[in-house]
Amino acid sequence: MPQRLFEPTDAAGVAAVLQSAAADRLAVTVRGGGTKSPTQGPAEVVLSTTRLTAAVDHVAGDLVATAPAGATLDAVNTVLQRERQWLPLDPPRSSRATIGGIIATNDSGPRRHRHGTPRDLIIGIEIALVNGRTAKAGGRVVKNVAGYDLSKLLCGSLGSLAVITSATFKLSPLAPHSQTLVATVTSIRQLGDLALAVAAVPVAPTAIELQSSPHRLLIRFETTEQSARRQTELVSAICVKHGATCAVVSGRAEADAWRAHEARIFGADGTILKVAVLPTDVADVLDRISTMAAERSVEHDVIGRAALGIILLRISGDLSAQSAIVTELRLDATARRGTAVLLSAPAALQHDVGRWGPATDAAPLMRAVKQQFDPQNTLNPGVGVWES
Amino acid sequence: MNHGFLLELAHVVGPDSLFTDASDVLTYESDALVHLRATPAAVVLPQSTSQVQQVVRLCRREGVPFVARGHGTGLSGGALPVENGVVIGLSRMNRVLDIDIPNLRAVVEPGVTNLEITKHVAPFGCYYAPDPSSQVVCSIGGNIAENSGGAHCLKYGFTVHHVLGVEAVLPDGELVHLGGAVLDAPGPDLLGVLVGSEGTLAIVTKATVRLLRRPDKVLTLLAGFHSIDAAGEAVSAIIANGIVPAAVEMMDRLTIDAAEAAVHPNFPKTDAVLIVELDGPESEVDELFAVVESLCRESGASTMEVARDQAQRERIWKGRKAAFAAMGRVSPNYYVQDGVVPRTKLPEVLRRIRALEERSGLRIGNVFHAGDGNLHPLICYDEAIPGQAAHAEQVAGEILTYCIEAGGAITGEHGVGMDKRAYMPQMFSADDLDTMQLVRCAFDPSGSCNPGKVFPTPRLCGEVPGPYRAHPVEQAGLAERF
Numbered sequence: 001m002p003q004r005l006f007e008p009t010d011a012a013g014v015a016a017v018l019q020s021a022a023a024d025r026l027a028v029t030v031r032g033g034g035t036k037s038p039t040q041g042p043a044e045v046v047l048s049t050t051r052l053t054a055a056v057d058h059v060a061g062d063l064v065a066t067a068p069a070g071a072t073l074d075a076v077n078t079v080l081q082r083e084r085q086w087l088p089l090d091p092p093r094s095s096r097a098t099i100g101g102i103i104a105t106n107d108s109g110p111r112r113h114r115h116g117t118p119r120d121l122i123i124g125i126e127i128a129l130v131n132g133r134t135a136k137a138g139g140r141v142v143k144n145v146a147g148y149d150l151s152k153l154l155c156g157s158l159g160s161l162a163v164i165t166s167a168t169f170k171l172s173p174l175a176p177h178s179q180t181l182v183a184t185v186t187s188i189r190q191l192g193d194l195a196l197a198v199a200a201v202p203v204a205p206t207a208i209e210l211q212s213s214p215h216r217l218l219i220r221f222e223t224t225e226q227s228a229r230r231q232t233e234l235v236s237a238i239c240v241k242h243g244a245t246c247a248v249v250s251g252r253a254e255a256d257a258w259r260a261h262e263a264r265i266f267g268a269d270g271t272i273l274k275v276a277v278l279p280t281d282v283a284d285v286l287d288r289i290s291t292m293a294a295e296r297s298v299e300h301d302v303i304g305r306a307a308l309g310i311i312l313l314r315i316s317g318d319l320s321a322q323s324a325i326v327t328e329l330r331l332d333a334t335a336r337r338g339t340a341v342l343l344s345a346p347a348a349l350q351h352d353v354g355r356w357g358p359a360t361d362a363a364p365l366m367r368a369v370k371q372q373f374d375p376q377n378t379l380n381p382g383v384g385v386w387e388s
Numbered sequence: 389m390n391h392g393f394l395l396e397l398a399h400v401v402g403p404d405s406l407f408t409d410a411s412d413v414l415t416y417e418s419d420a421l422v423h424l425r426a427t428p429a430a431v432v433l434p435q436s437t438s439q440v441q442q443v444v445r446l447c448r449r450e451g452v453p454f455v456a457r458g459h460g461t462g463l464s465g466g467a468l469p470v471e472n473g474v475v476i477g478l479s480r481m482n483r484v485l486d487i488d489i490p491n492l493r494a495v496v497e498p499g500v501t502n503l504e505i506t507k508h509v510a511p512f513g514c515y516y517a518p519d520p521s522s523q524v525v526c527s528i529g530g531n532i533a534e535n536s537g538g539a540h541c542l543k544y545g546f547t548v549h550h551v552l553g554v555e556a557v558l559p560d561g562e563l564v565h566l567g568g569a570v571l572d573a574p575g576p577d578l579l580g581v582l583v584g585s586e587g588t589l590a591i592v593t594k595a596t597v598r599l600l601r602r603p604d605k606v607l608t609l610l611a612g613f614h615s616i617d618a619a620g621e622a623v624s625a626i627i628a629n630g631i632v633p634a635a636v637e638m639m640d641r642l643t644i645d646a647a648e649a650a651v652h653p654n655f656p657k658t659d660a661v662l663i664v665e666l667d668g669p670e671s672e673v674d675e676l677f678a679v680v681e682s683l684c685r686e687s688g689a690s691t692m693e694v695a696r697d698q699a700q701r702e703r704i705w706k707g708r709k710a711a712f713a714a715m716g717r718v719s720p721n722y723y724v725q726d727g728v729v730p731r732t733k734l735p736e737v738l739r740r741i742r743a744l745e746e747r748s749g750l751r752i753g754n755v756f757h758a759g760d761g762n763l764h765p766l767i768c769y770d771e772a773i774p775g776q777a778a779h780a781e782q783v784a785g786e787i788l789t790y791c792i793e794a795g796g797a798i799t800g801e802h803g804v805g806m807d808k809r810a811y812m813p814q815m816f817s818a819d820d821l822d823t824m825q826l827v828r829c830a831f832d833p834s835g836s837c838n839p840g841k842v843f844p845t846p847r848l849c850g851e852v853p854g855p856y857r858a859h860p861v862e863q864a865g866l867a868e869r870f
Contacts, residue, residue, distance in 0.1 A: 059730065059732060060628070061624060061627060061628070061731060061732035062730045062731050062732050062761070063627060063632075063731075064730070084630060106577070116549070119577050119580050120545065120549055127823075129823065133819045133822075133823070134819065135817070135819045135820045135822075135823035135824075136816070136817075136820050137816075137820065137823075137824060139795075139796070139797050139815070140730060140795055141728045141729070141730055141760070141761055141795070141796050141797050141800070142542075142760045142761075143537060143541065143546075143728050143757070143760045143761070143762045143797070143800040143801065144728055144796075144797035144799070144800060145534065145535050145584050145797075145799050145800065145801060145802075145803055145804070146797045146798050146799050146804055146808075146812065146815055146816075147804065147812065147815075147816060147820070147821070147824050147842065148581055148584075148585055148824040148827050148828075148842075149535075149548070149580060149581055149583075149584055150581065150823065150824060150827070152548070152577045152579075152580025152581050152583075153576050153577060153578070153580065153581040153827065154576070154577075155576070155577045155580065156574070156575060156576050156577050157575075157576040157577075158576075160576075161576060162823075172632070173630030173631070173632065174630065175630075176630070196490060200601070202601070202603070202604035202669060202670075203604075203669050204668050204669050204672070223669075223672050224671075224672060224675050224676070226671060226675055227669060227671040227672035227675055230669070230670075230671035231669055231671065231672075274572070276570050276571050276572040277570055278488075278491045278493075278569060278570055279490070279491050280490045280491055308571060309491075309570060309571060310571060310572065336570075337568060337569060337570055338570040339570070339572065339573065339574060341572075341574055356574050360565065360573070361562075361563065361564050361565055362564055362565060362566055362573075362575065362578060364562075365558070365564055365578060365830065365831065366575050366576060366578065368830035368831070369576065369578070369826075369827065369830040371830070372826040372827070372829050372830045372849075373826055384575070385574040385575040386575065
C-alpha cells in the first residue's frame, strides 16, 4: 500500500489521524525531525509532528516553559534565551531534533552530567491516543504529585504508546560564563580512572566527557567566570597529577571543540552503539573496545559521559567484524549488569545481532502497557524493546 | 475472613508476623491522616521479597485486596487499609544491602528510613538528597510510593530523580526489575511512573538509590521581612538573577510564633521570614551568596542572619521543619493542606488565603517552599467546638480551588491518596484520568493493589473502549478517514 503522509497542526488533528488509522487497522509511523535512524521502513501511514509548532509558552519567573512537540530544540532555546534561560538538553543534531522526538527517545548529550535527561526535566505532557482522545498529565508547576506521571512513561517510549503533542519542562538559567578543560592522557584506560578522580573533586562541572582518540576528557564549567576559573584550577591539578596534559578553551574555540566532539559519532557514517555500565567499569570497557577494534582493524571513534557510565561507539567497515564487536561488547556489558544498544546500524547488522540485547523481566509489563495504550499495535509497530 | 487463608498467611510470614486481633491491627487502621480509618482483616509483616510474593499470590487467589505500608507517615490516606483487606507492612524489611561509594549507589530494602541512608554513607562524605520533613521516621518505600520531596528539591529534585532502580512485586505476585544501578535501561520509563503511584501499581521490595557527595560549601541566610510580599519580591529577584538556591523557604507570622514557642529557633519577630540556602563549590557559593544578600536587602529585609556553621544552620532548619508540629502550641487542632501554585502566582494566592482567613474566622498559618510554589497552609481549629473541624476541612478545600485556578496542582508532595480523590476531576479531565488508569490496568488488571486511592472512579480493565465515535475534527471535515 502506498504511504500516506499526514501533518496535523494540533493535538485534535493528531488524535483524528490516529483514530482513523486504528479503525482501518493501518499501522502508523510517527516522525519528528528524522534525526534518529528508523529501525524499519515506514508504515502505510506516516504521521509527521513537524507542523505542531504553536508558540513556546515561557514563564521565566517560574523557570518553566511549554513547547509544542514539533518545535526543534534550538528553536525553543532561541525563545528561552531572551530571558537568559534554557531547556538544558544537548542531544545531537539539536537544530533538527524535535521536542517530541527528544522525549520519545529520552535523548541527551554531554551536559546530562549535570542536568539529566528529558525524564528529569519534564513536568507535564499532552498526548494524542489511538482511541481518538487527547490527554494530559502533570502540569505547569515543578512540584506536583497529582495522578500518574505519564510524562515519564512517554520518555523512551519511541512513539509506541501515544503521540506527544506538547510538553512542559523545568528550565535552567543560562550561566554567565563557560569554559572547558581539555585533559589529554596517553592511554584510553586512563580516561575512566581520571573521570572518577575528577568526579570526586568538590566542583560542579556540567559535563565530564571522554573522547578517543586522542584520549581526552572534556570537563566543562558553566557558572560565574571567577568560579569557573577556580574550579578549572582545582581539576587541572588533579589531571596533572594523573599525568594528563591540560588546556583550557572558551568562547568560539570551546564551541568548536564541542561541535567536533559530537561530530565524531553523529557526523559520520557507521554503526552507533550505546554501552551503559557502572562508572567504575568504564576503563575496562574502553580497553576492550580499543583492543577489539585493533584486532579486527575496524575504524572506530568513542565518546561518552565518562562519570555516568555511558559510552557511545561508532564503528564502520566490514559487517561481520562489526557484528562480532557488538556481540562481544554486549556480552561483556550484560555480565556487568549493563546494556549495549544499537542507536543506528545497517539493516543487515541490526537483523543479525538485534537492536537491544537480552530481554529482561520487565518485557511482559511493557507489553501489557503497550496493549492498554495501543491494543491494535497501530503505533510504530516493532520498535519496542519488549518485541526483541 | 476465611480461617484457612489466615493460616496460610501465618505459614508464609510466621505466626509472629501476622496480626488479626482488633487491638493489634489498631495501629494500622490509618496513616498520619488519622481521621480516615478502616479495619483490615489482617496485617502481615513479611521479612523477604519471597514472602511478599507469596502473600500477594494468596491475596490474589482469594480475591482479597491488599495495601502496602511503610512507616505510616503519609498525609493523604495512601496507606489507609481496605476494610477487611490485608495490610502488607514493610517495616521489617529494613536492611541496607549494599553501599557502593565509587559509583555513588546504595541498595536498600523499603523499610529503611530516609535518614538512615544518609547516616550510612555520611562517613564517606555522601548523602541521600530528598529530605522530607519526616525523614527521621519515613521509609524509602513510602517515599517511592509518594515521590517525596523536601526542602531541597528546588535544586536537587524529588525521589524520582534519586531512585535508579527497583525490584517490585506485581499484583499477580510476579517479580519485576525496573531500572537498576546502571543508567539507561531500554524501554518506556516504567520506573518513572511507578514512583509516585501511591502504592497502586506494585510493592517495591528493594531500591537502588543515587548518592550525592556533600557539597563543598553551604551557606544559609535567615532574613526577616515586614511582609510576605516583600519576602516574595526577594525570591523573584533571586530567580531573575539566574540563581537556583538549594532551598528557599518562607514562613508567616503565625508559623514563626508557633515555631518560636516550640523549638526556640530565635527567628526575628517579623511578619515573614525567608530561609535561603546555597550550596556547591566554595567559589561559586561565596560569590552568589553576596548577590542573594544584597537582593534581600534591596527587597526590604529588616534582619539578616547568616549561618556560618552547622549548629547555626541546624537551628534555623529546626525552626522550619518543626513548623507543622509547632502549630499545636498555638491551636488545639490544625489541618495541614498541601497545594502548589506557579511561583509567580504566590502573592495573588496568598492574598486570597488571607481574605479567606478573615471570612472564615479560622486562623491560617502559612509555611511554604517559596522556590517552587508549594504551599502548606495550616488551618487552625478546635474540635471541641461543634462543626469547626468540618469547617476547617472546607476551608482547606477552598484553598485547593485557588491553587487549581492559579494553574497549580492539588498536591505537591503529600499525594492524592484517599484524601484528595474528589479534587482530581478539577485538575484533570475524564479522558486524562482514564488514560492514567490504562497504566493501572497494565500493572493491576484485577484492581487488588491499594484499590480506591488516587482516582475518583476506578476504570474497569479490559473494558472495551466503546463503539467507534467519529472524532469531532473528522466530523468537521478537517481530517479524513482512510
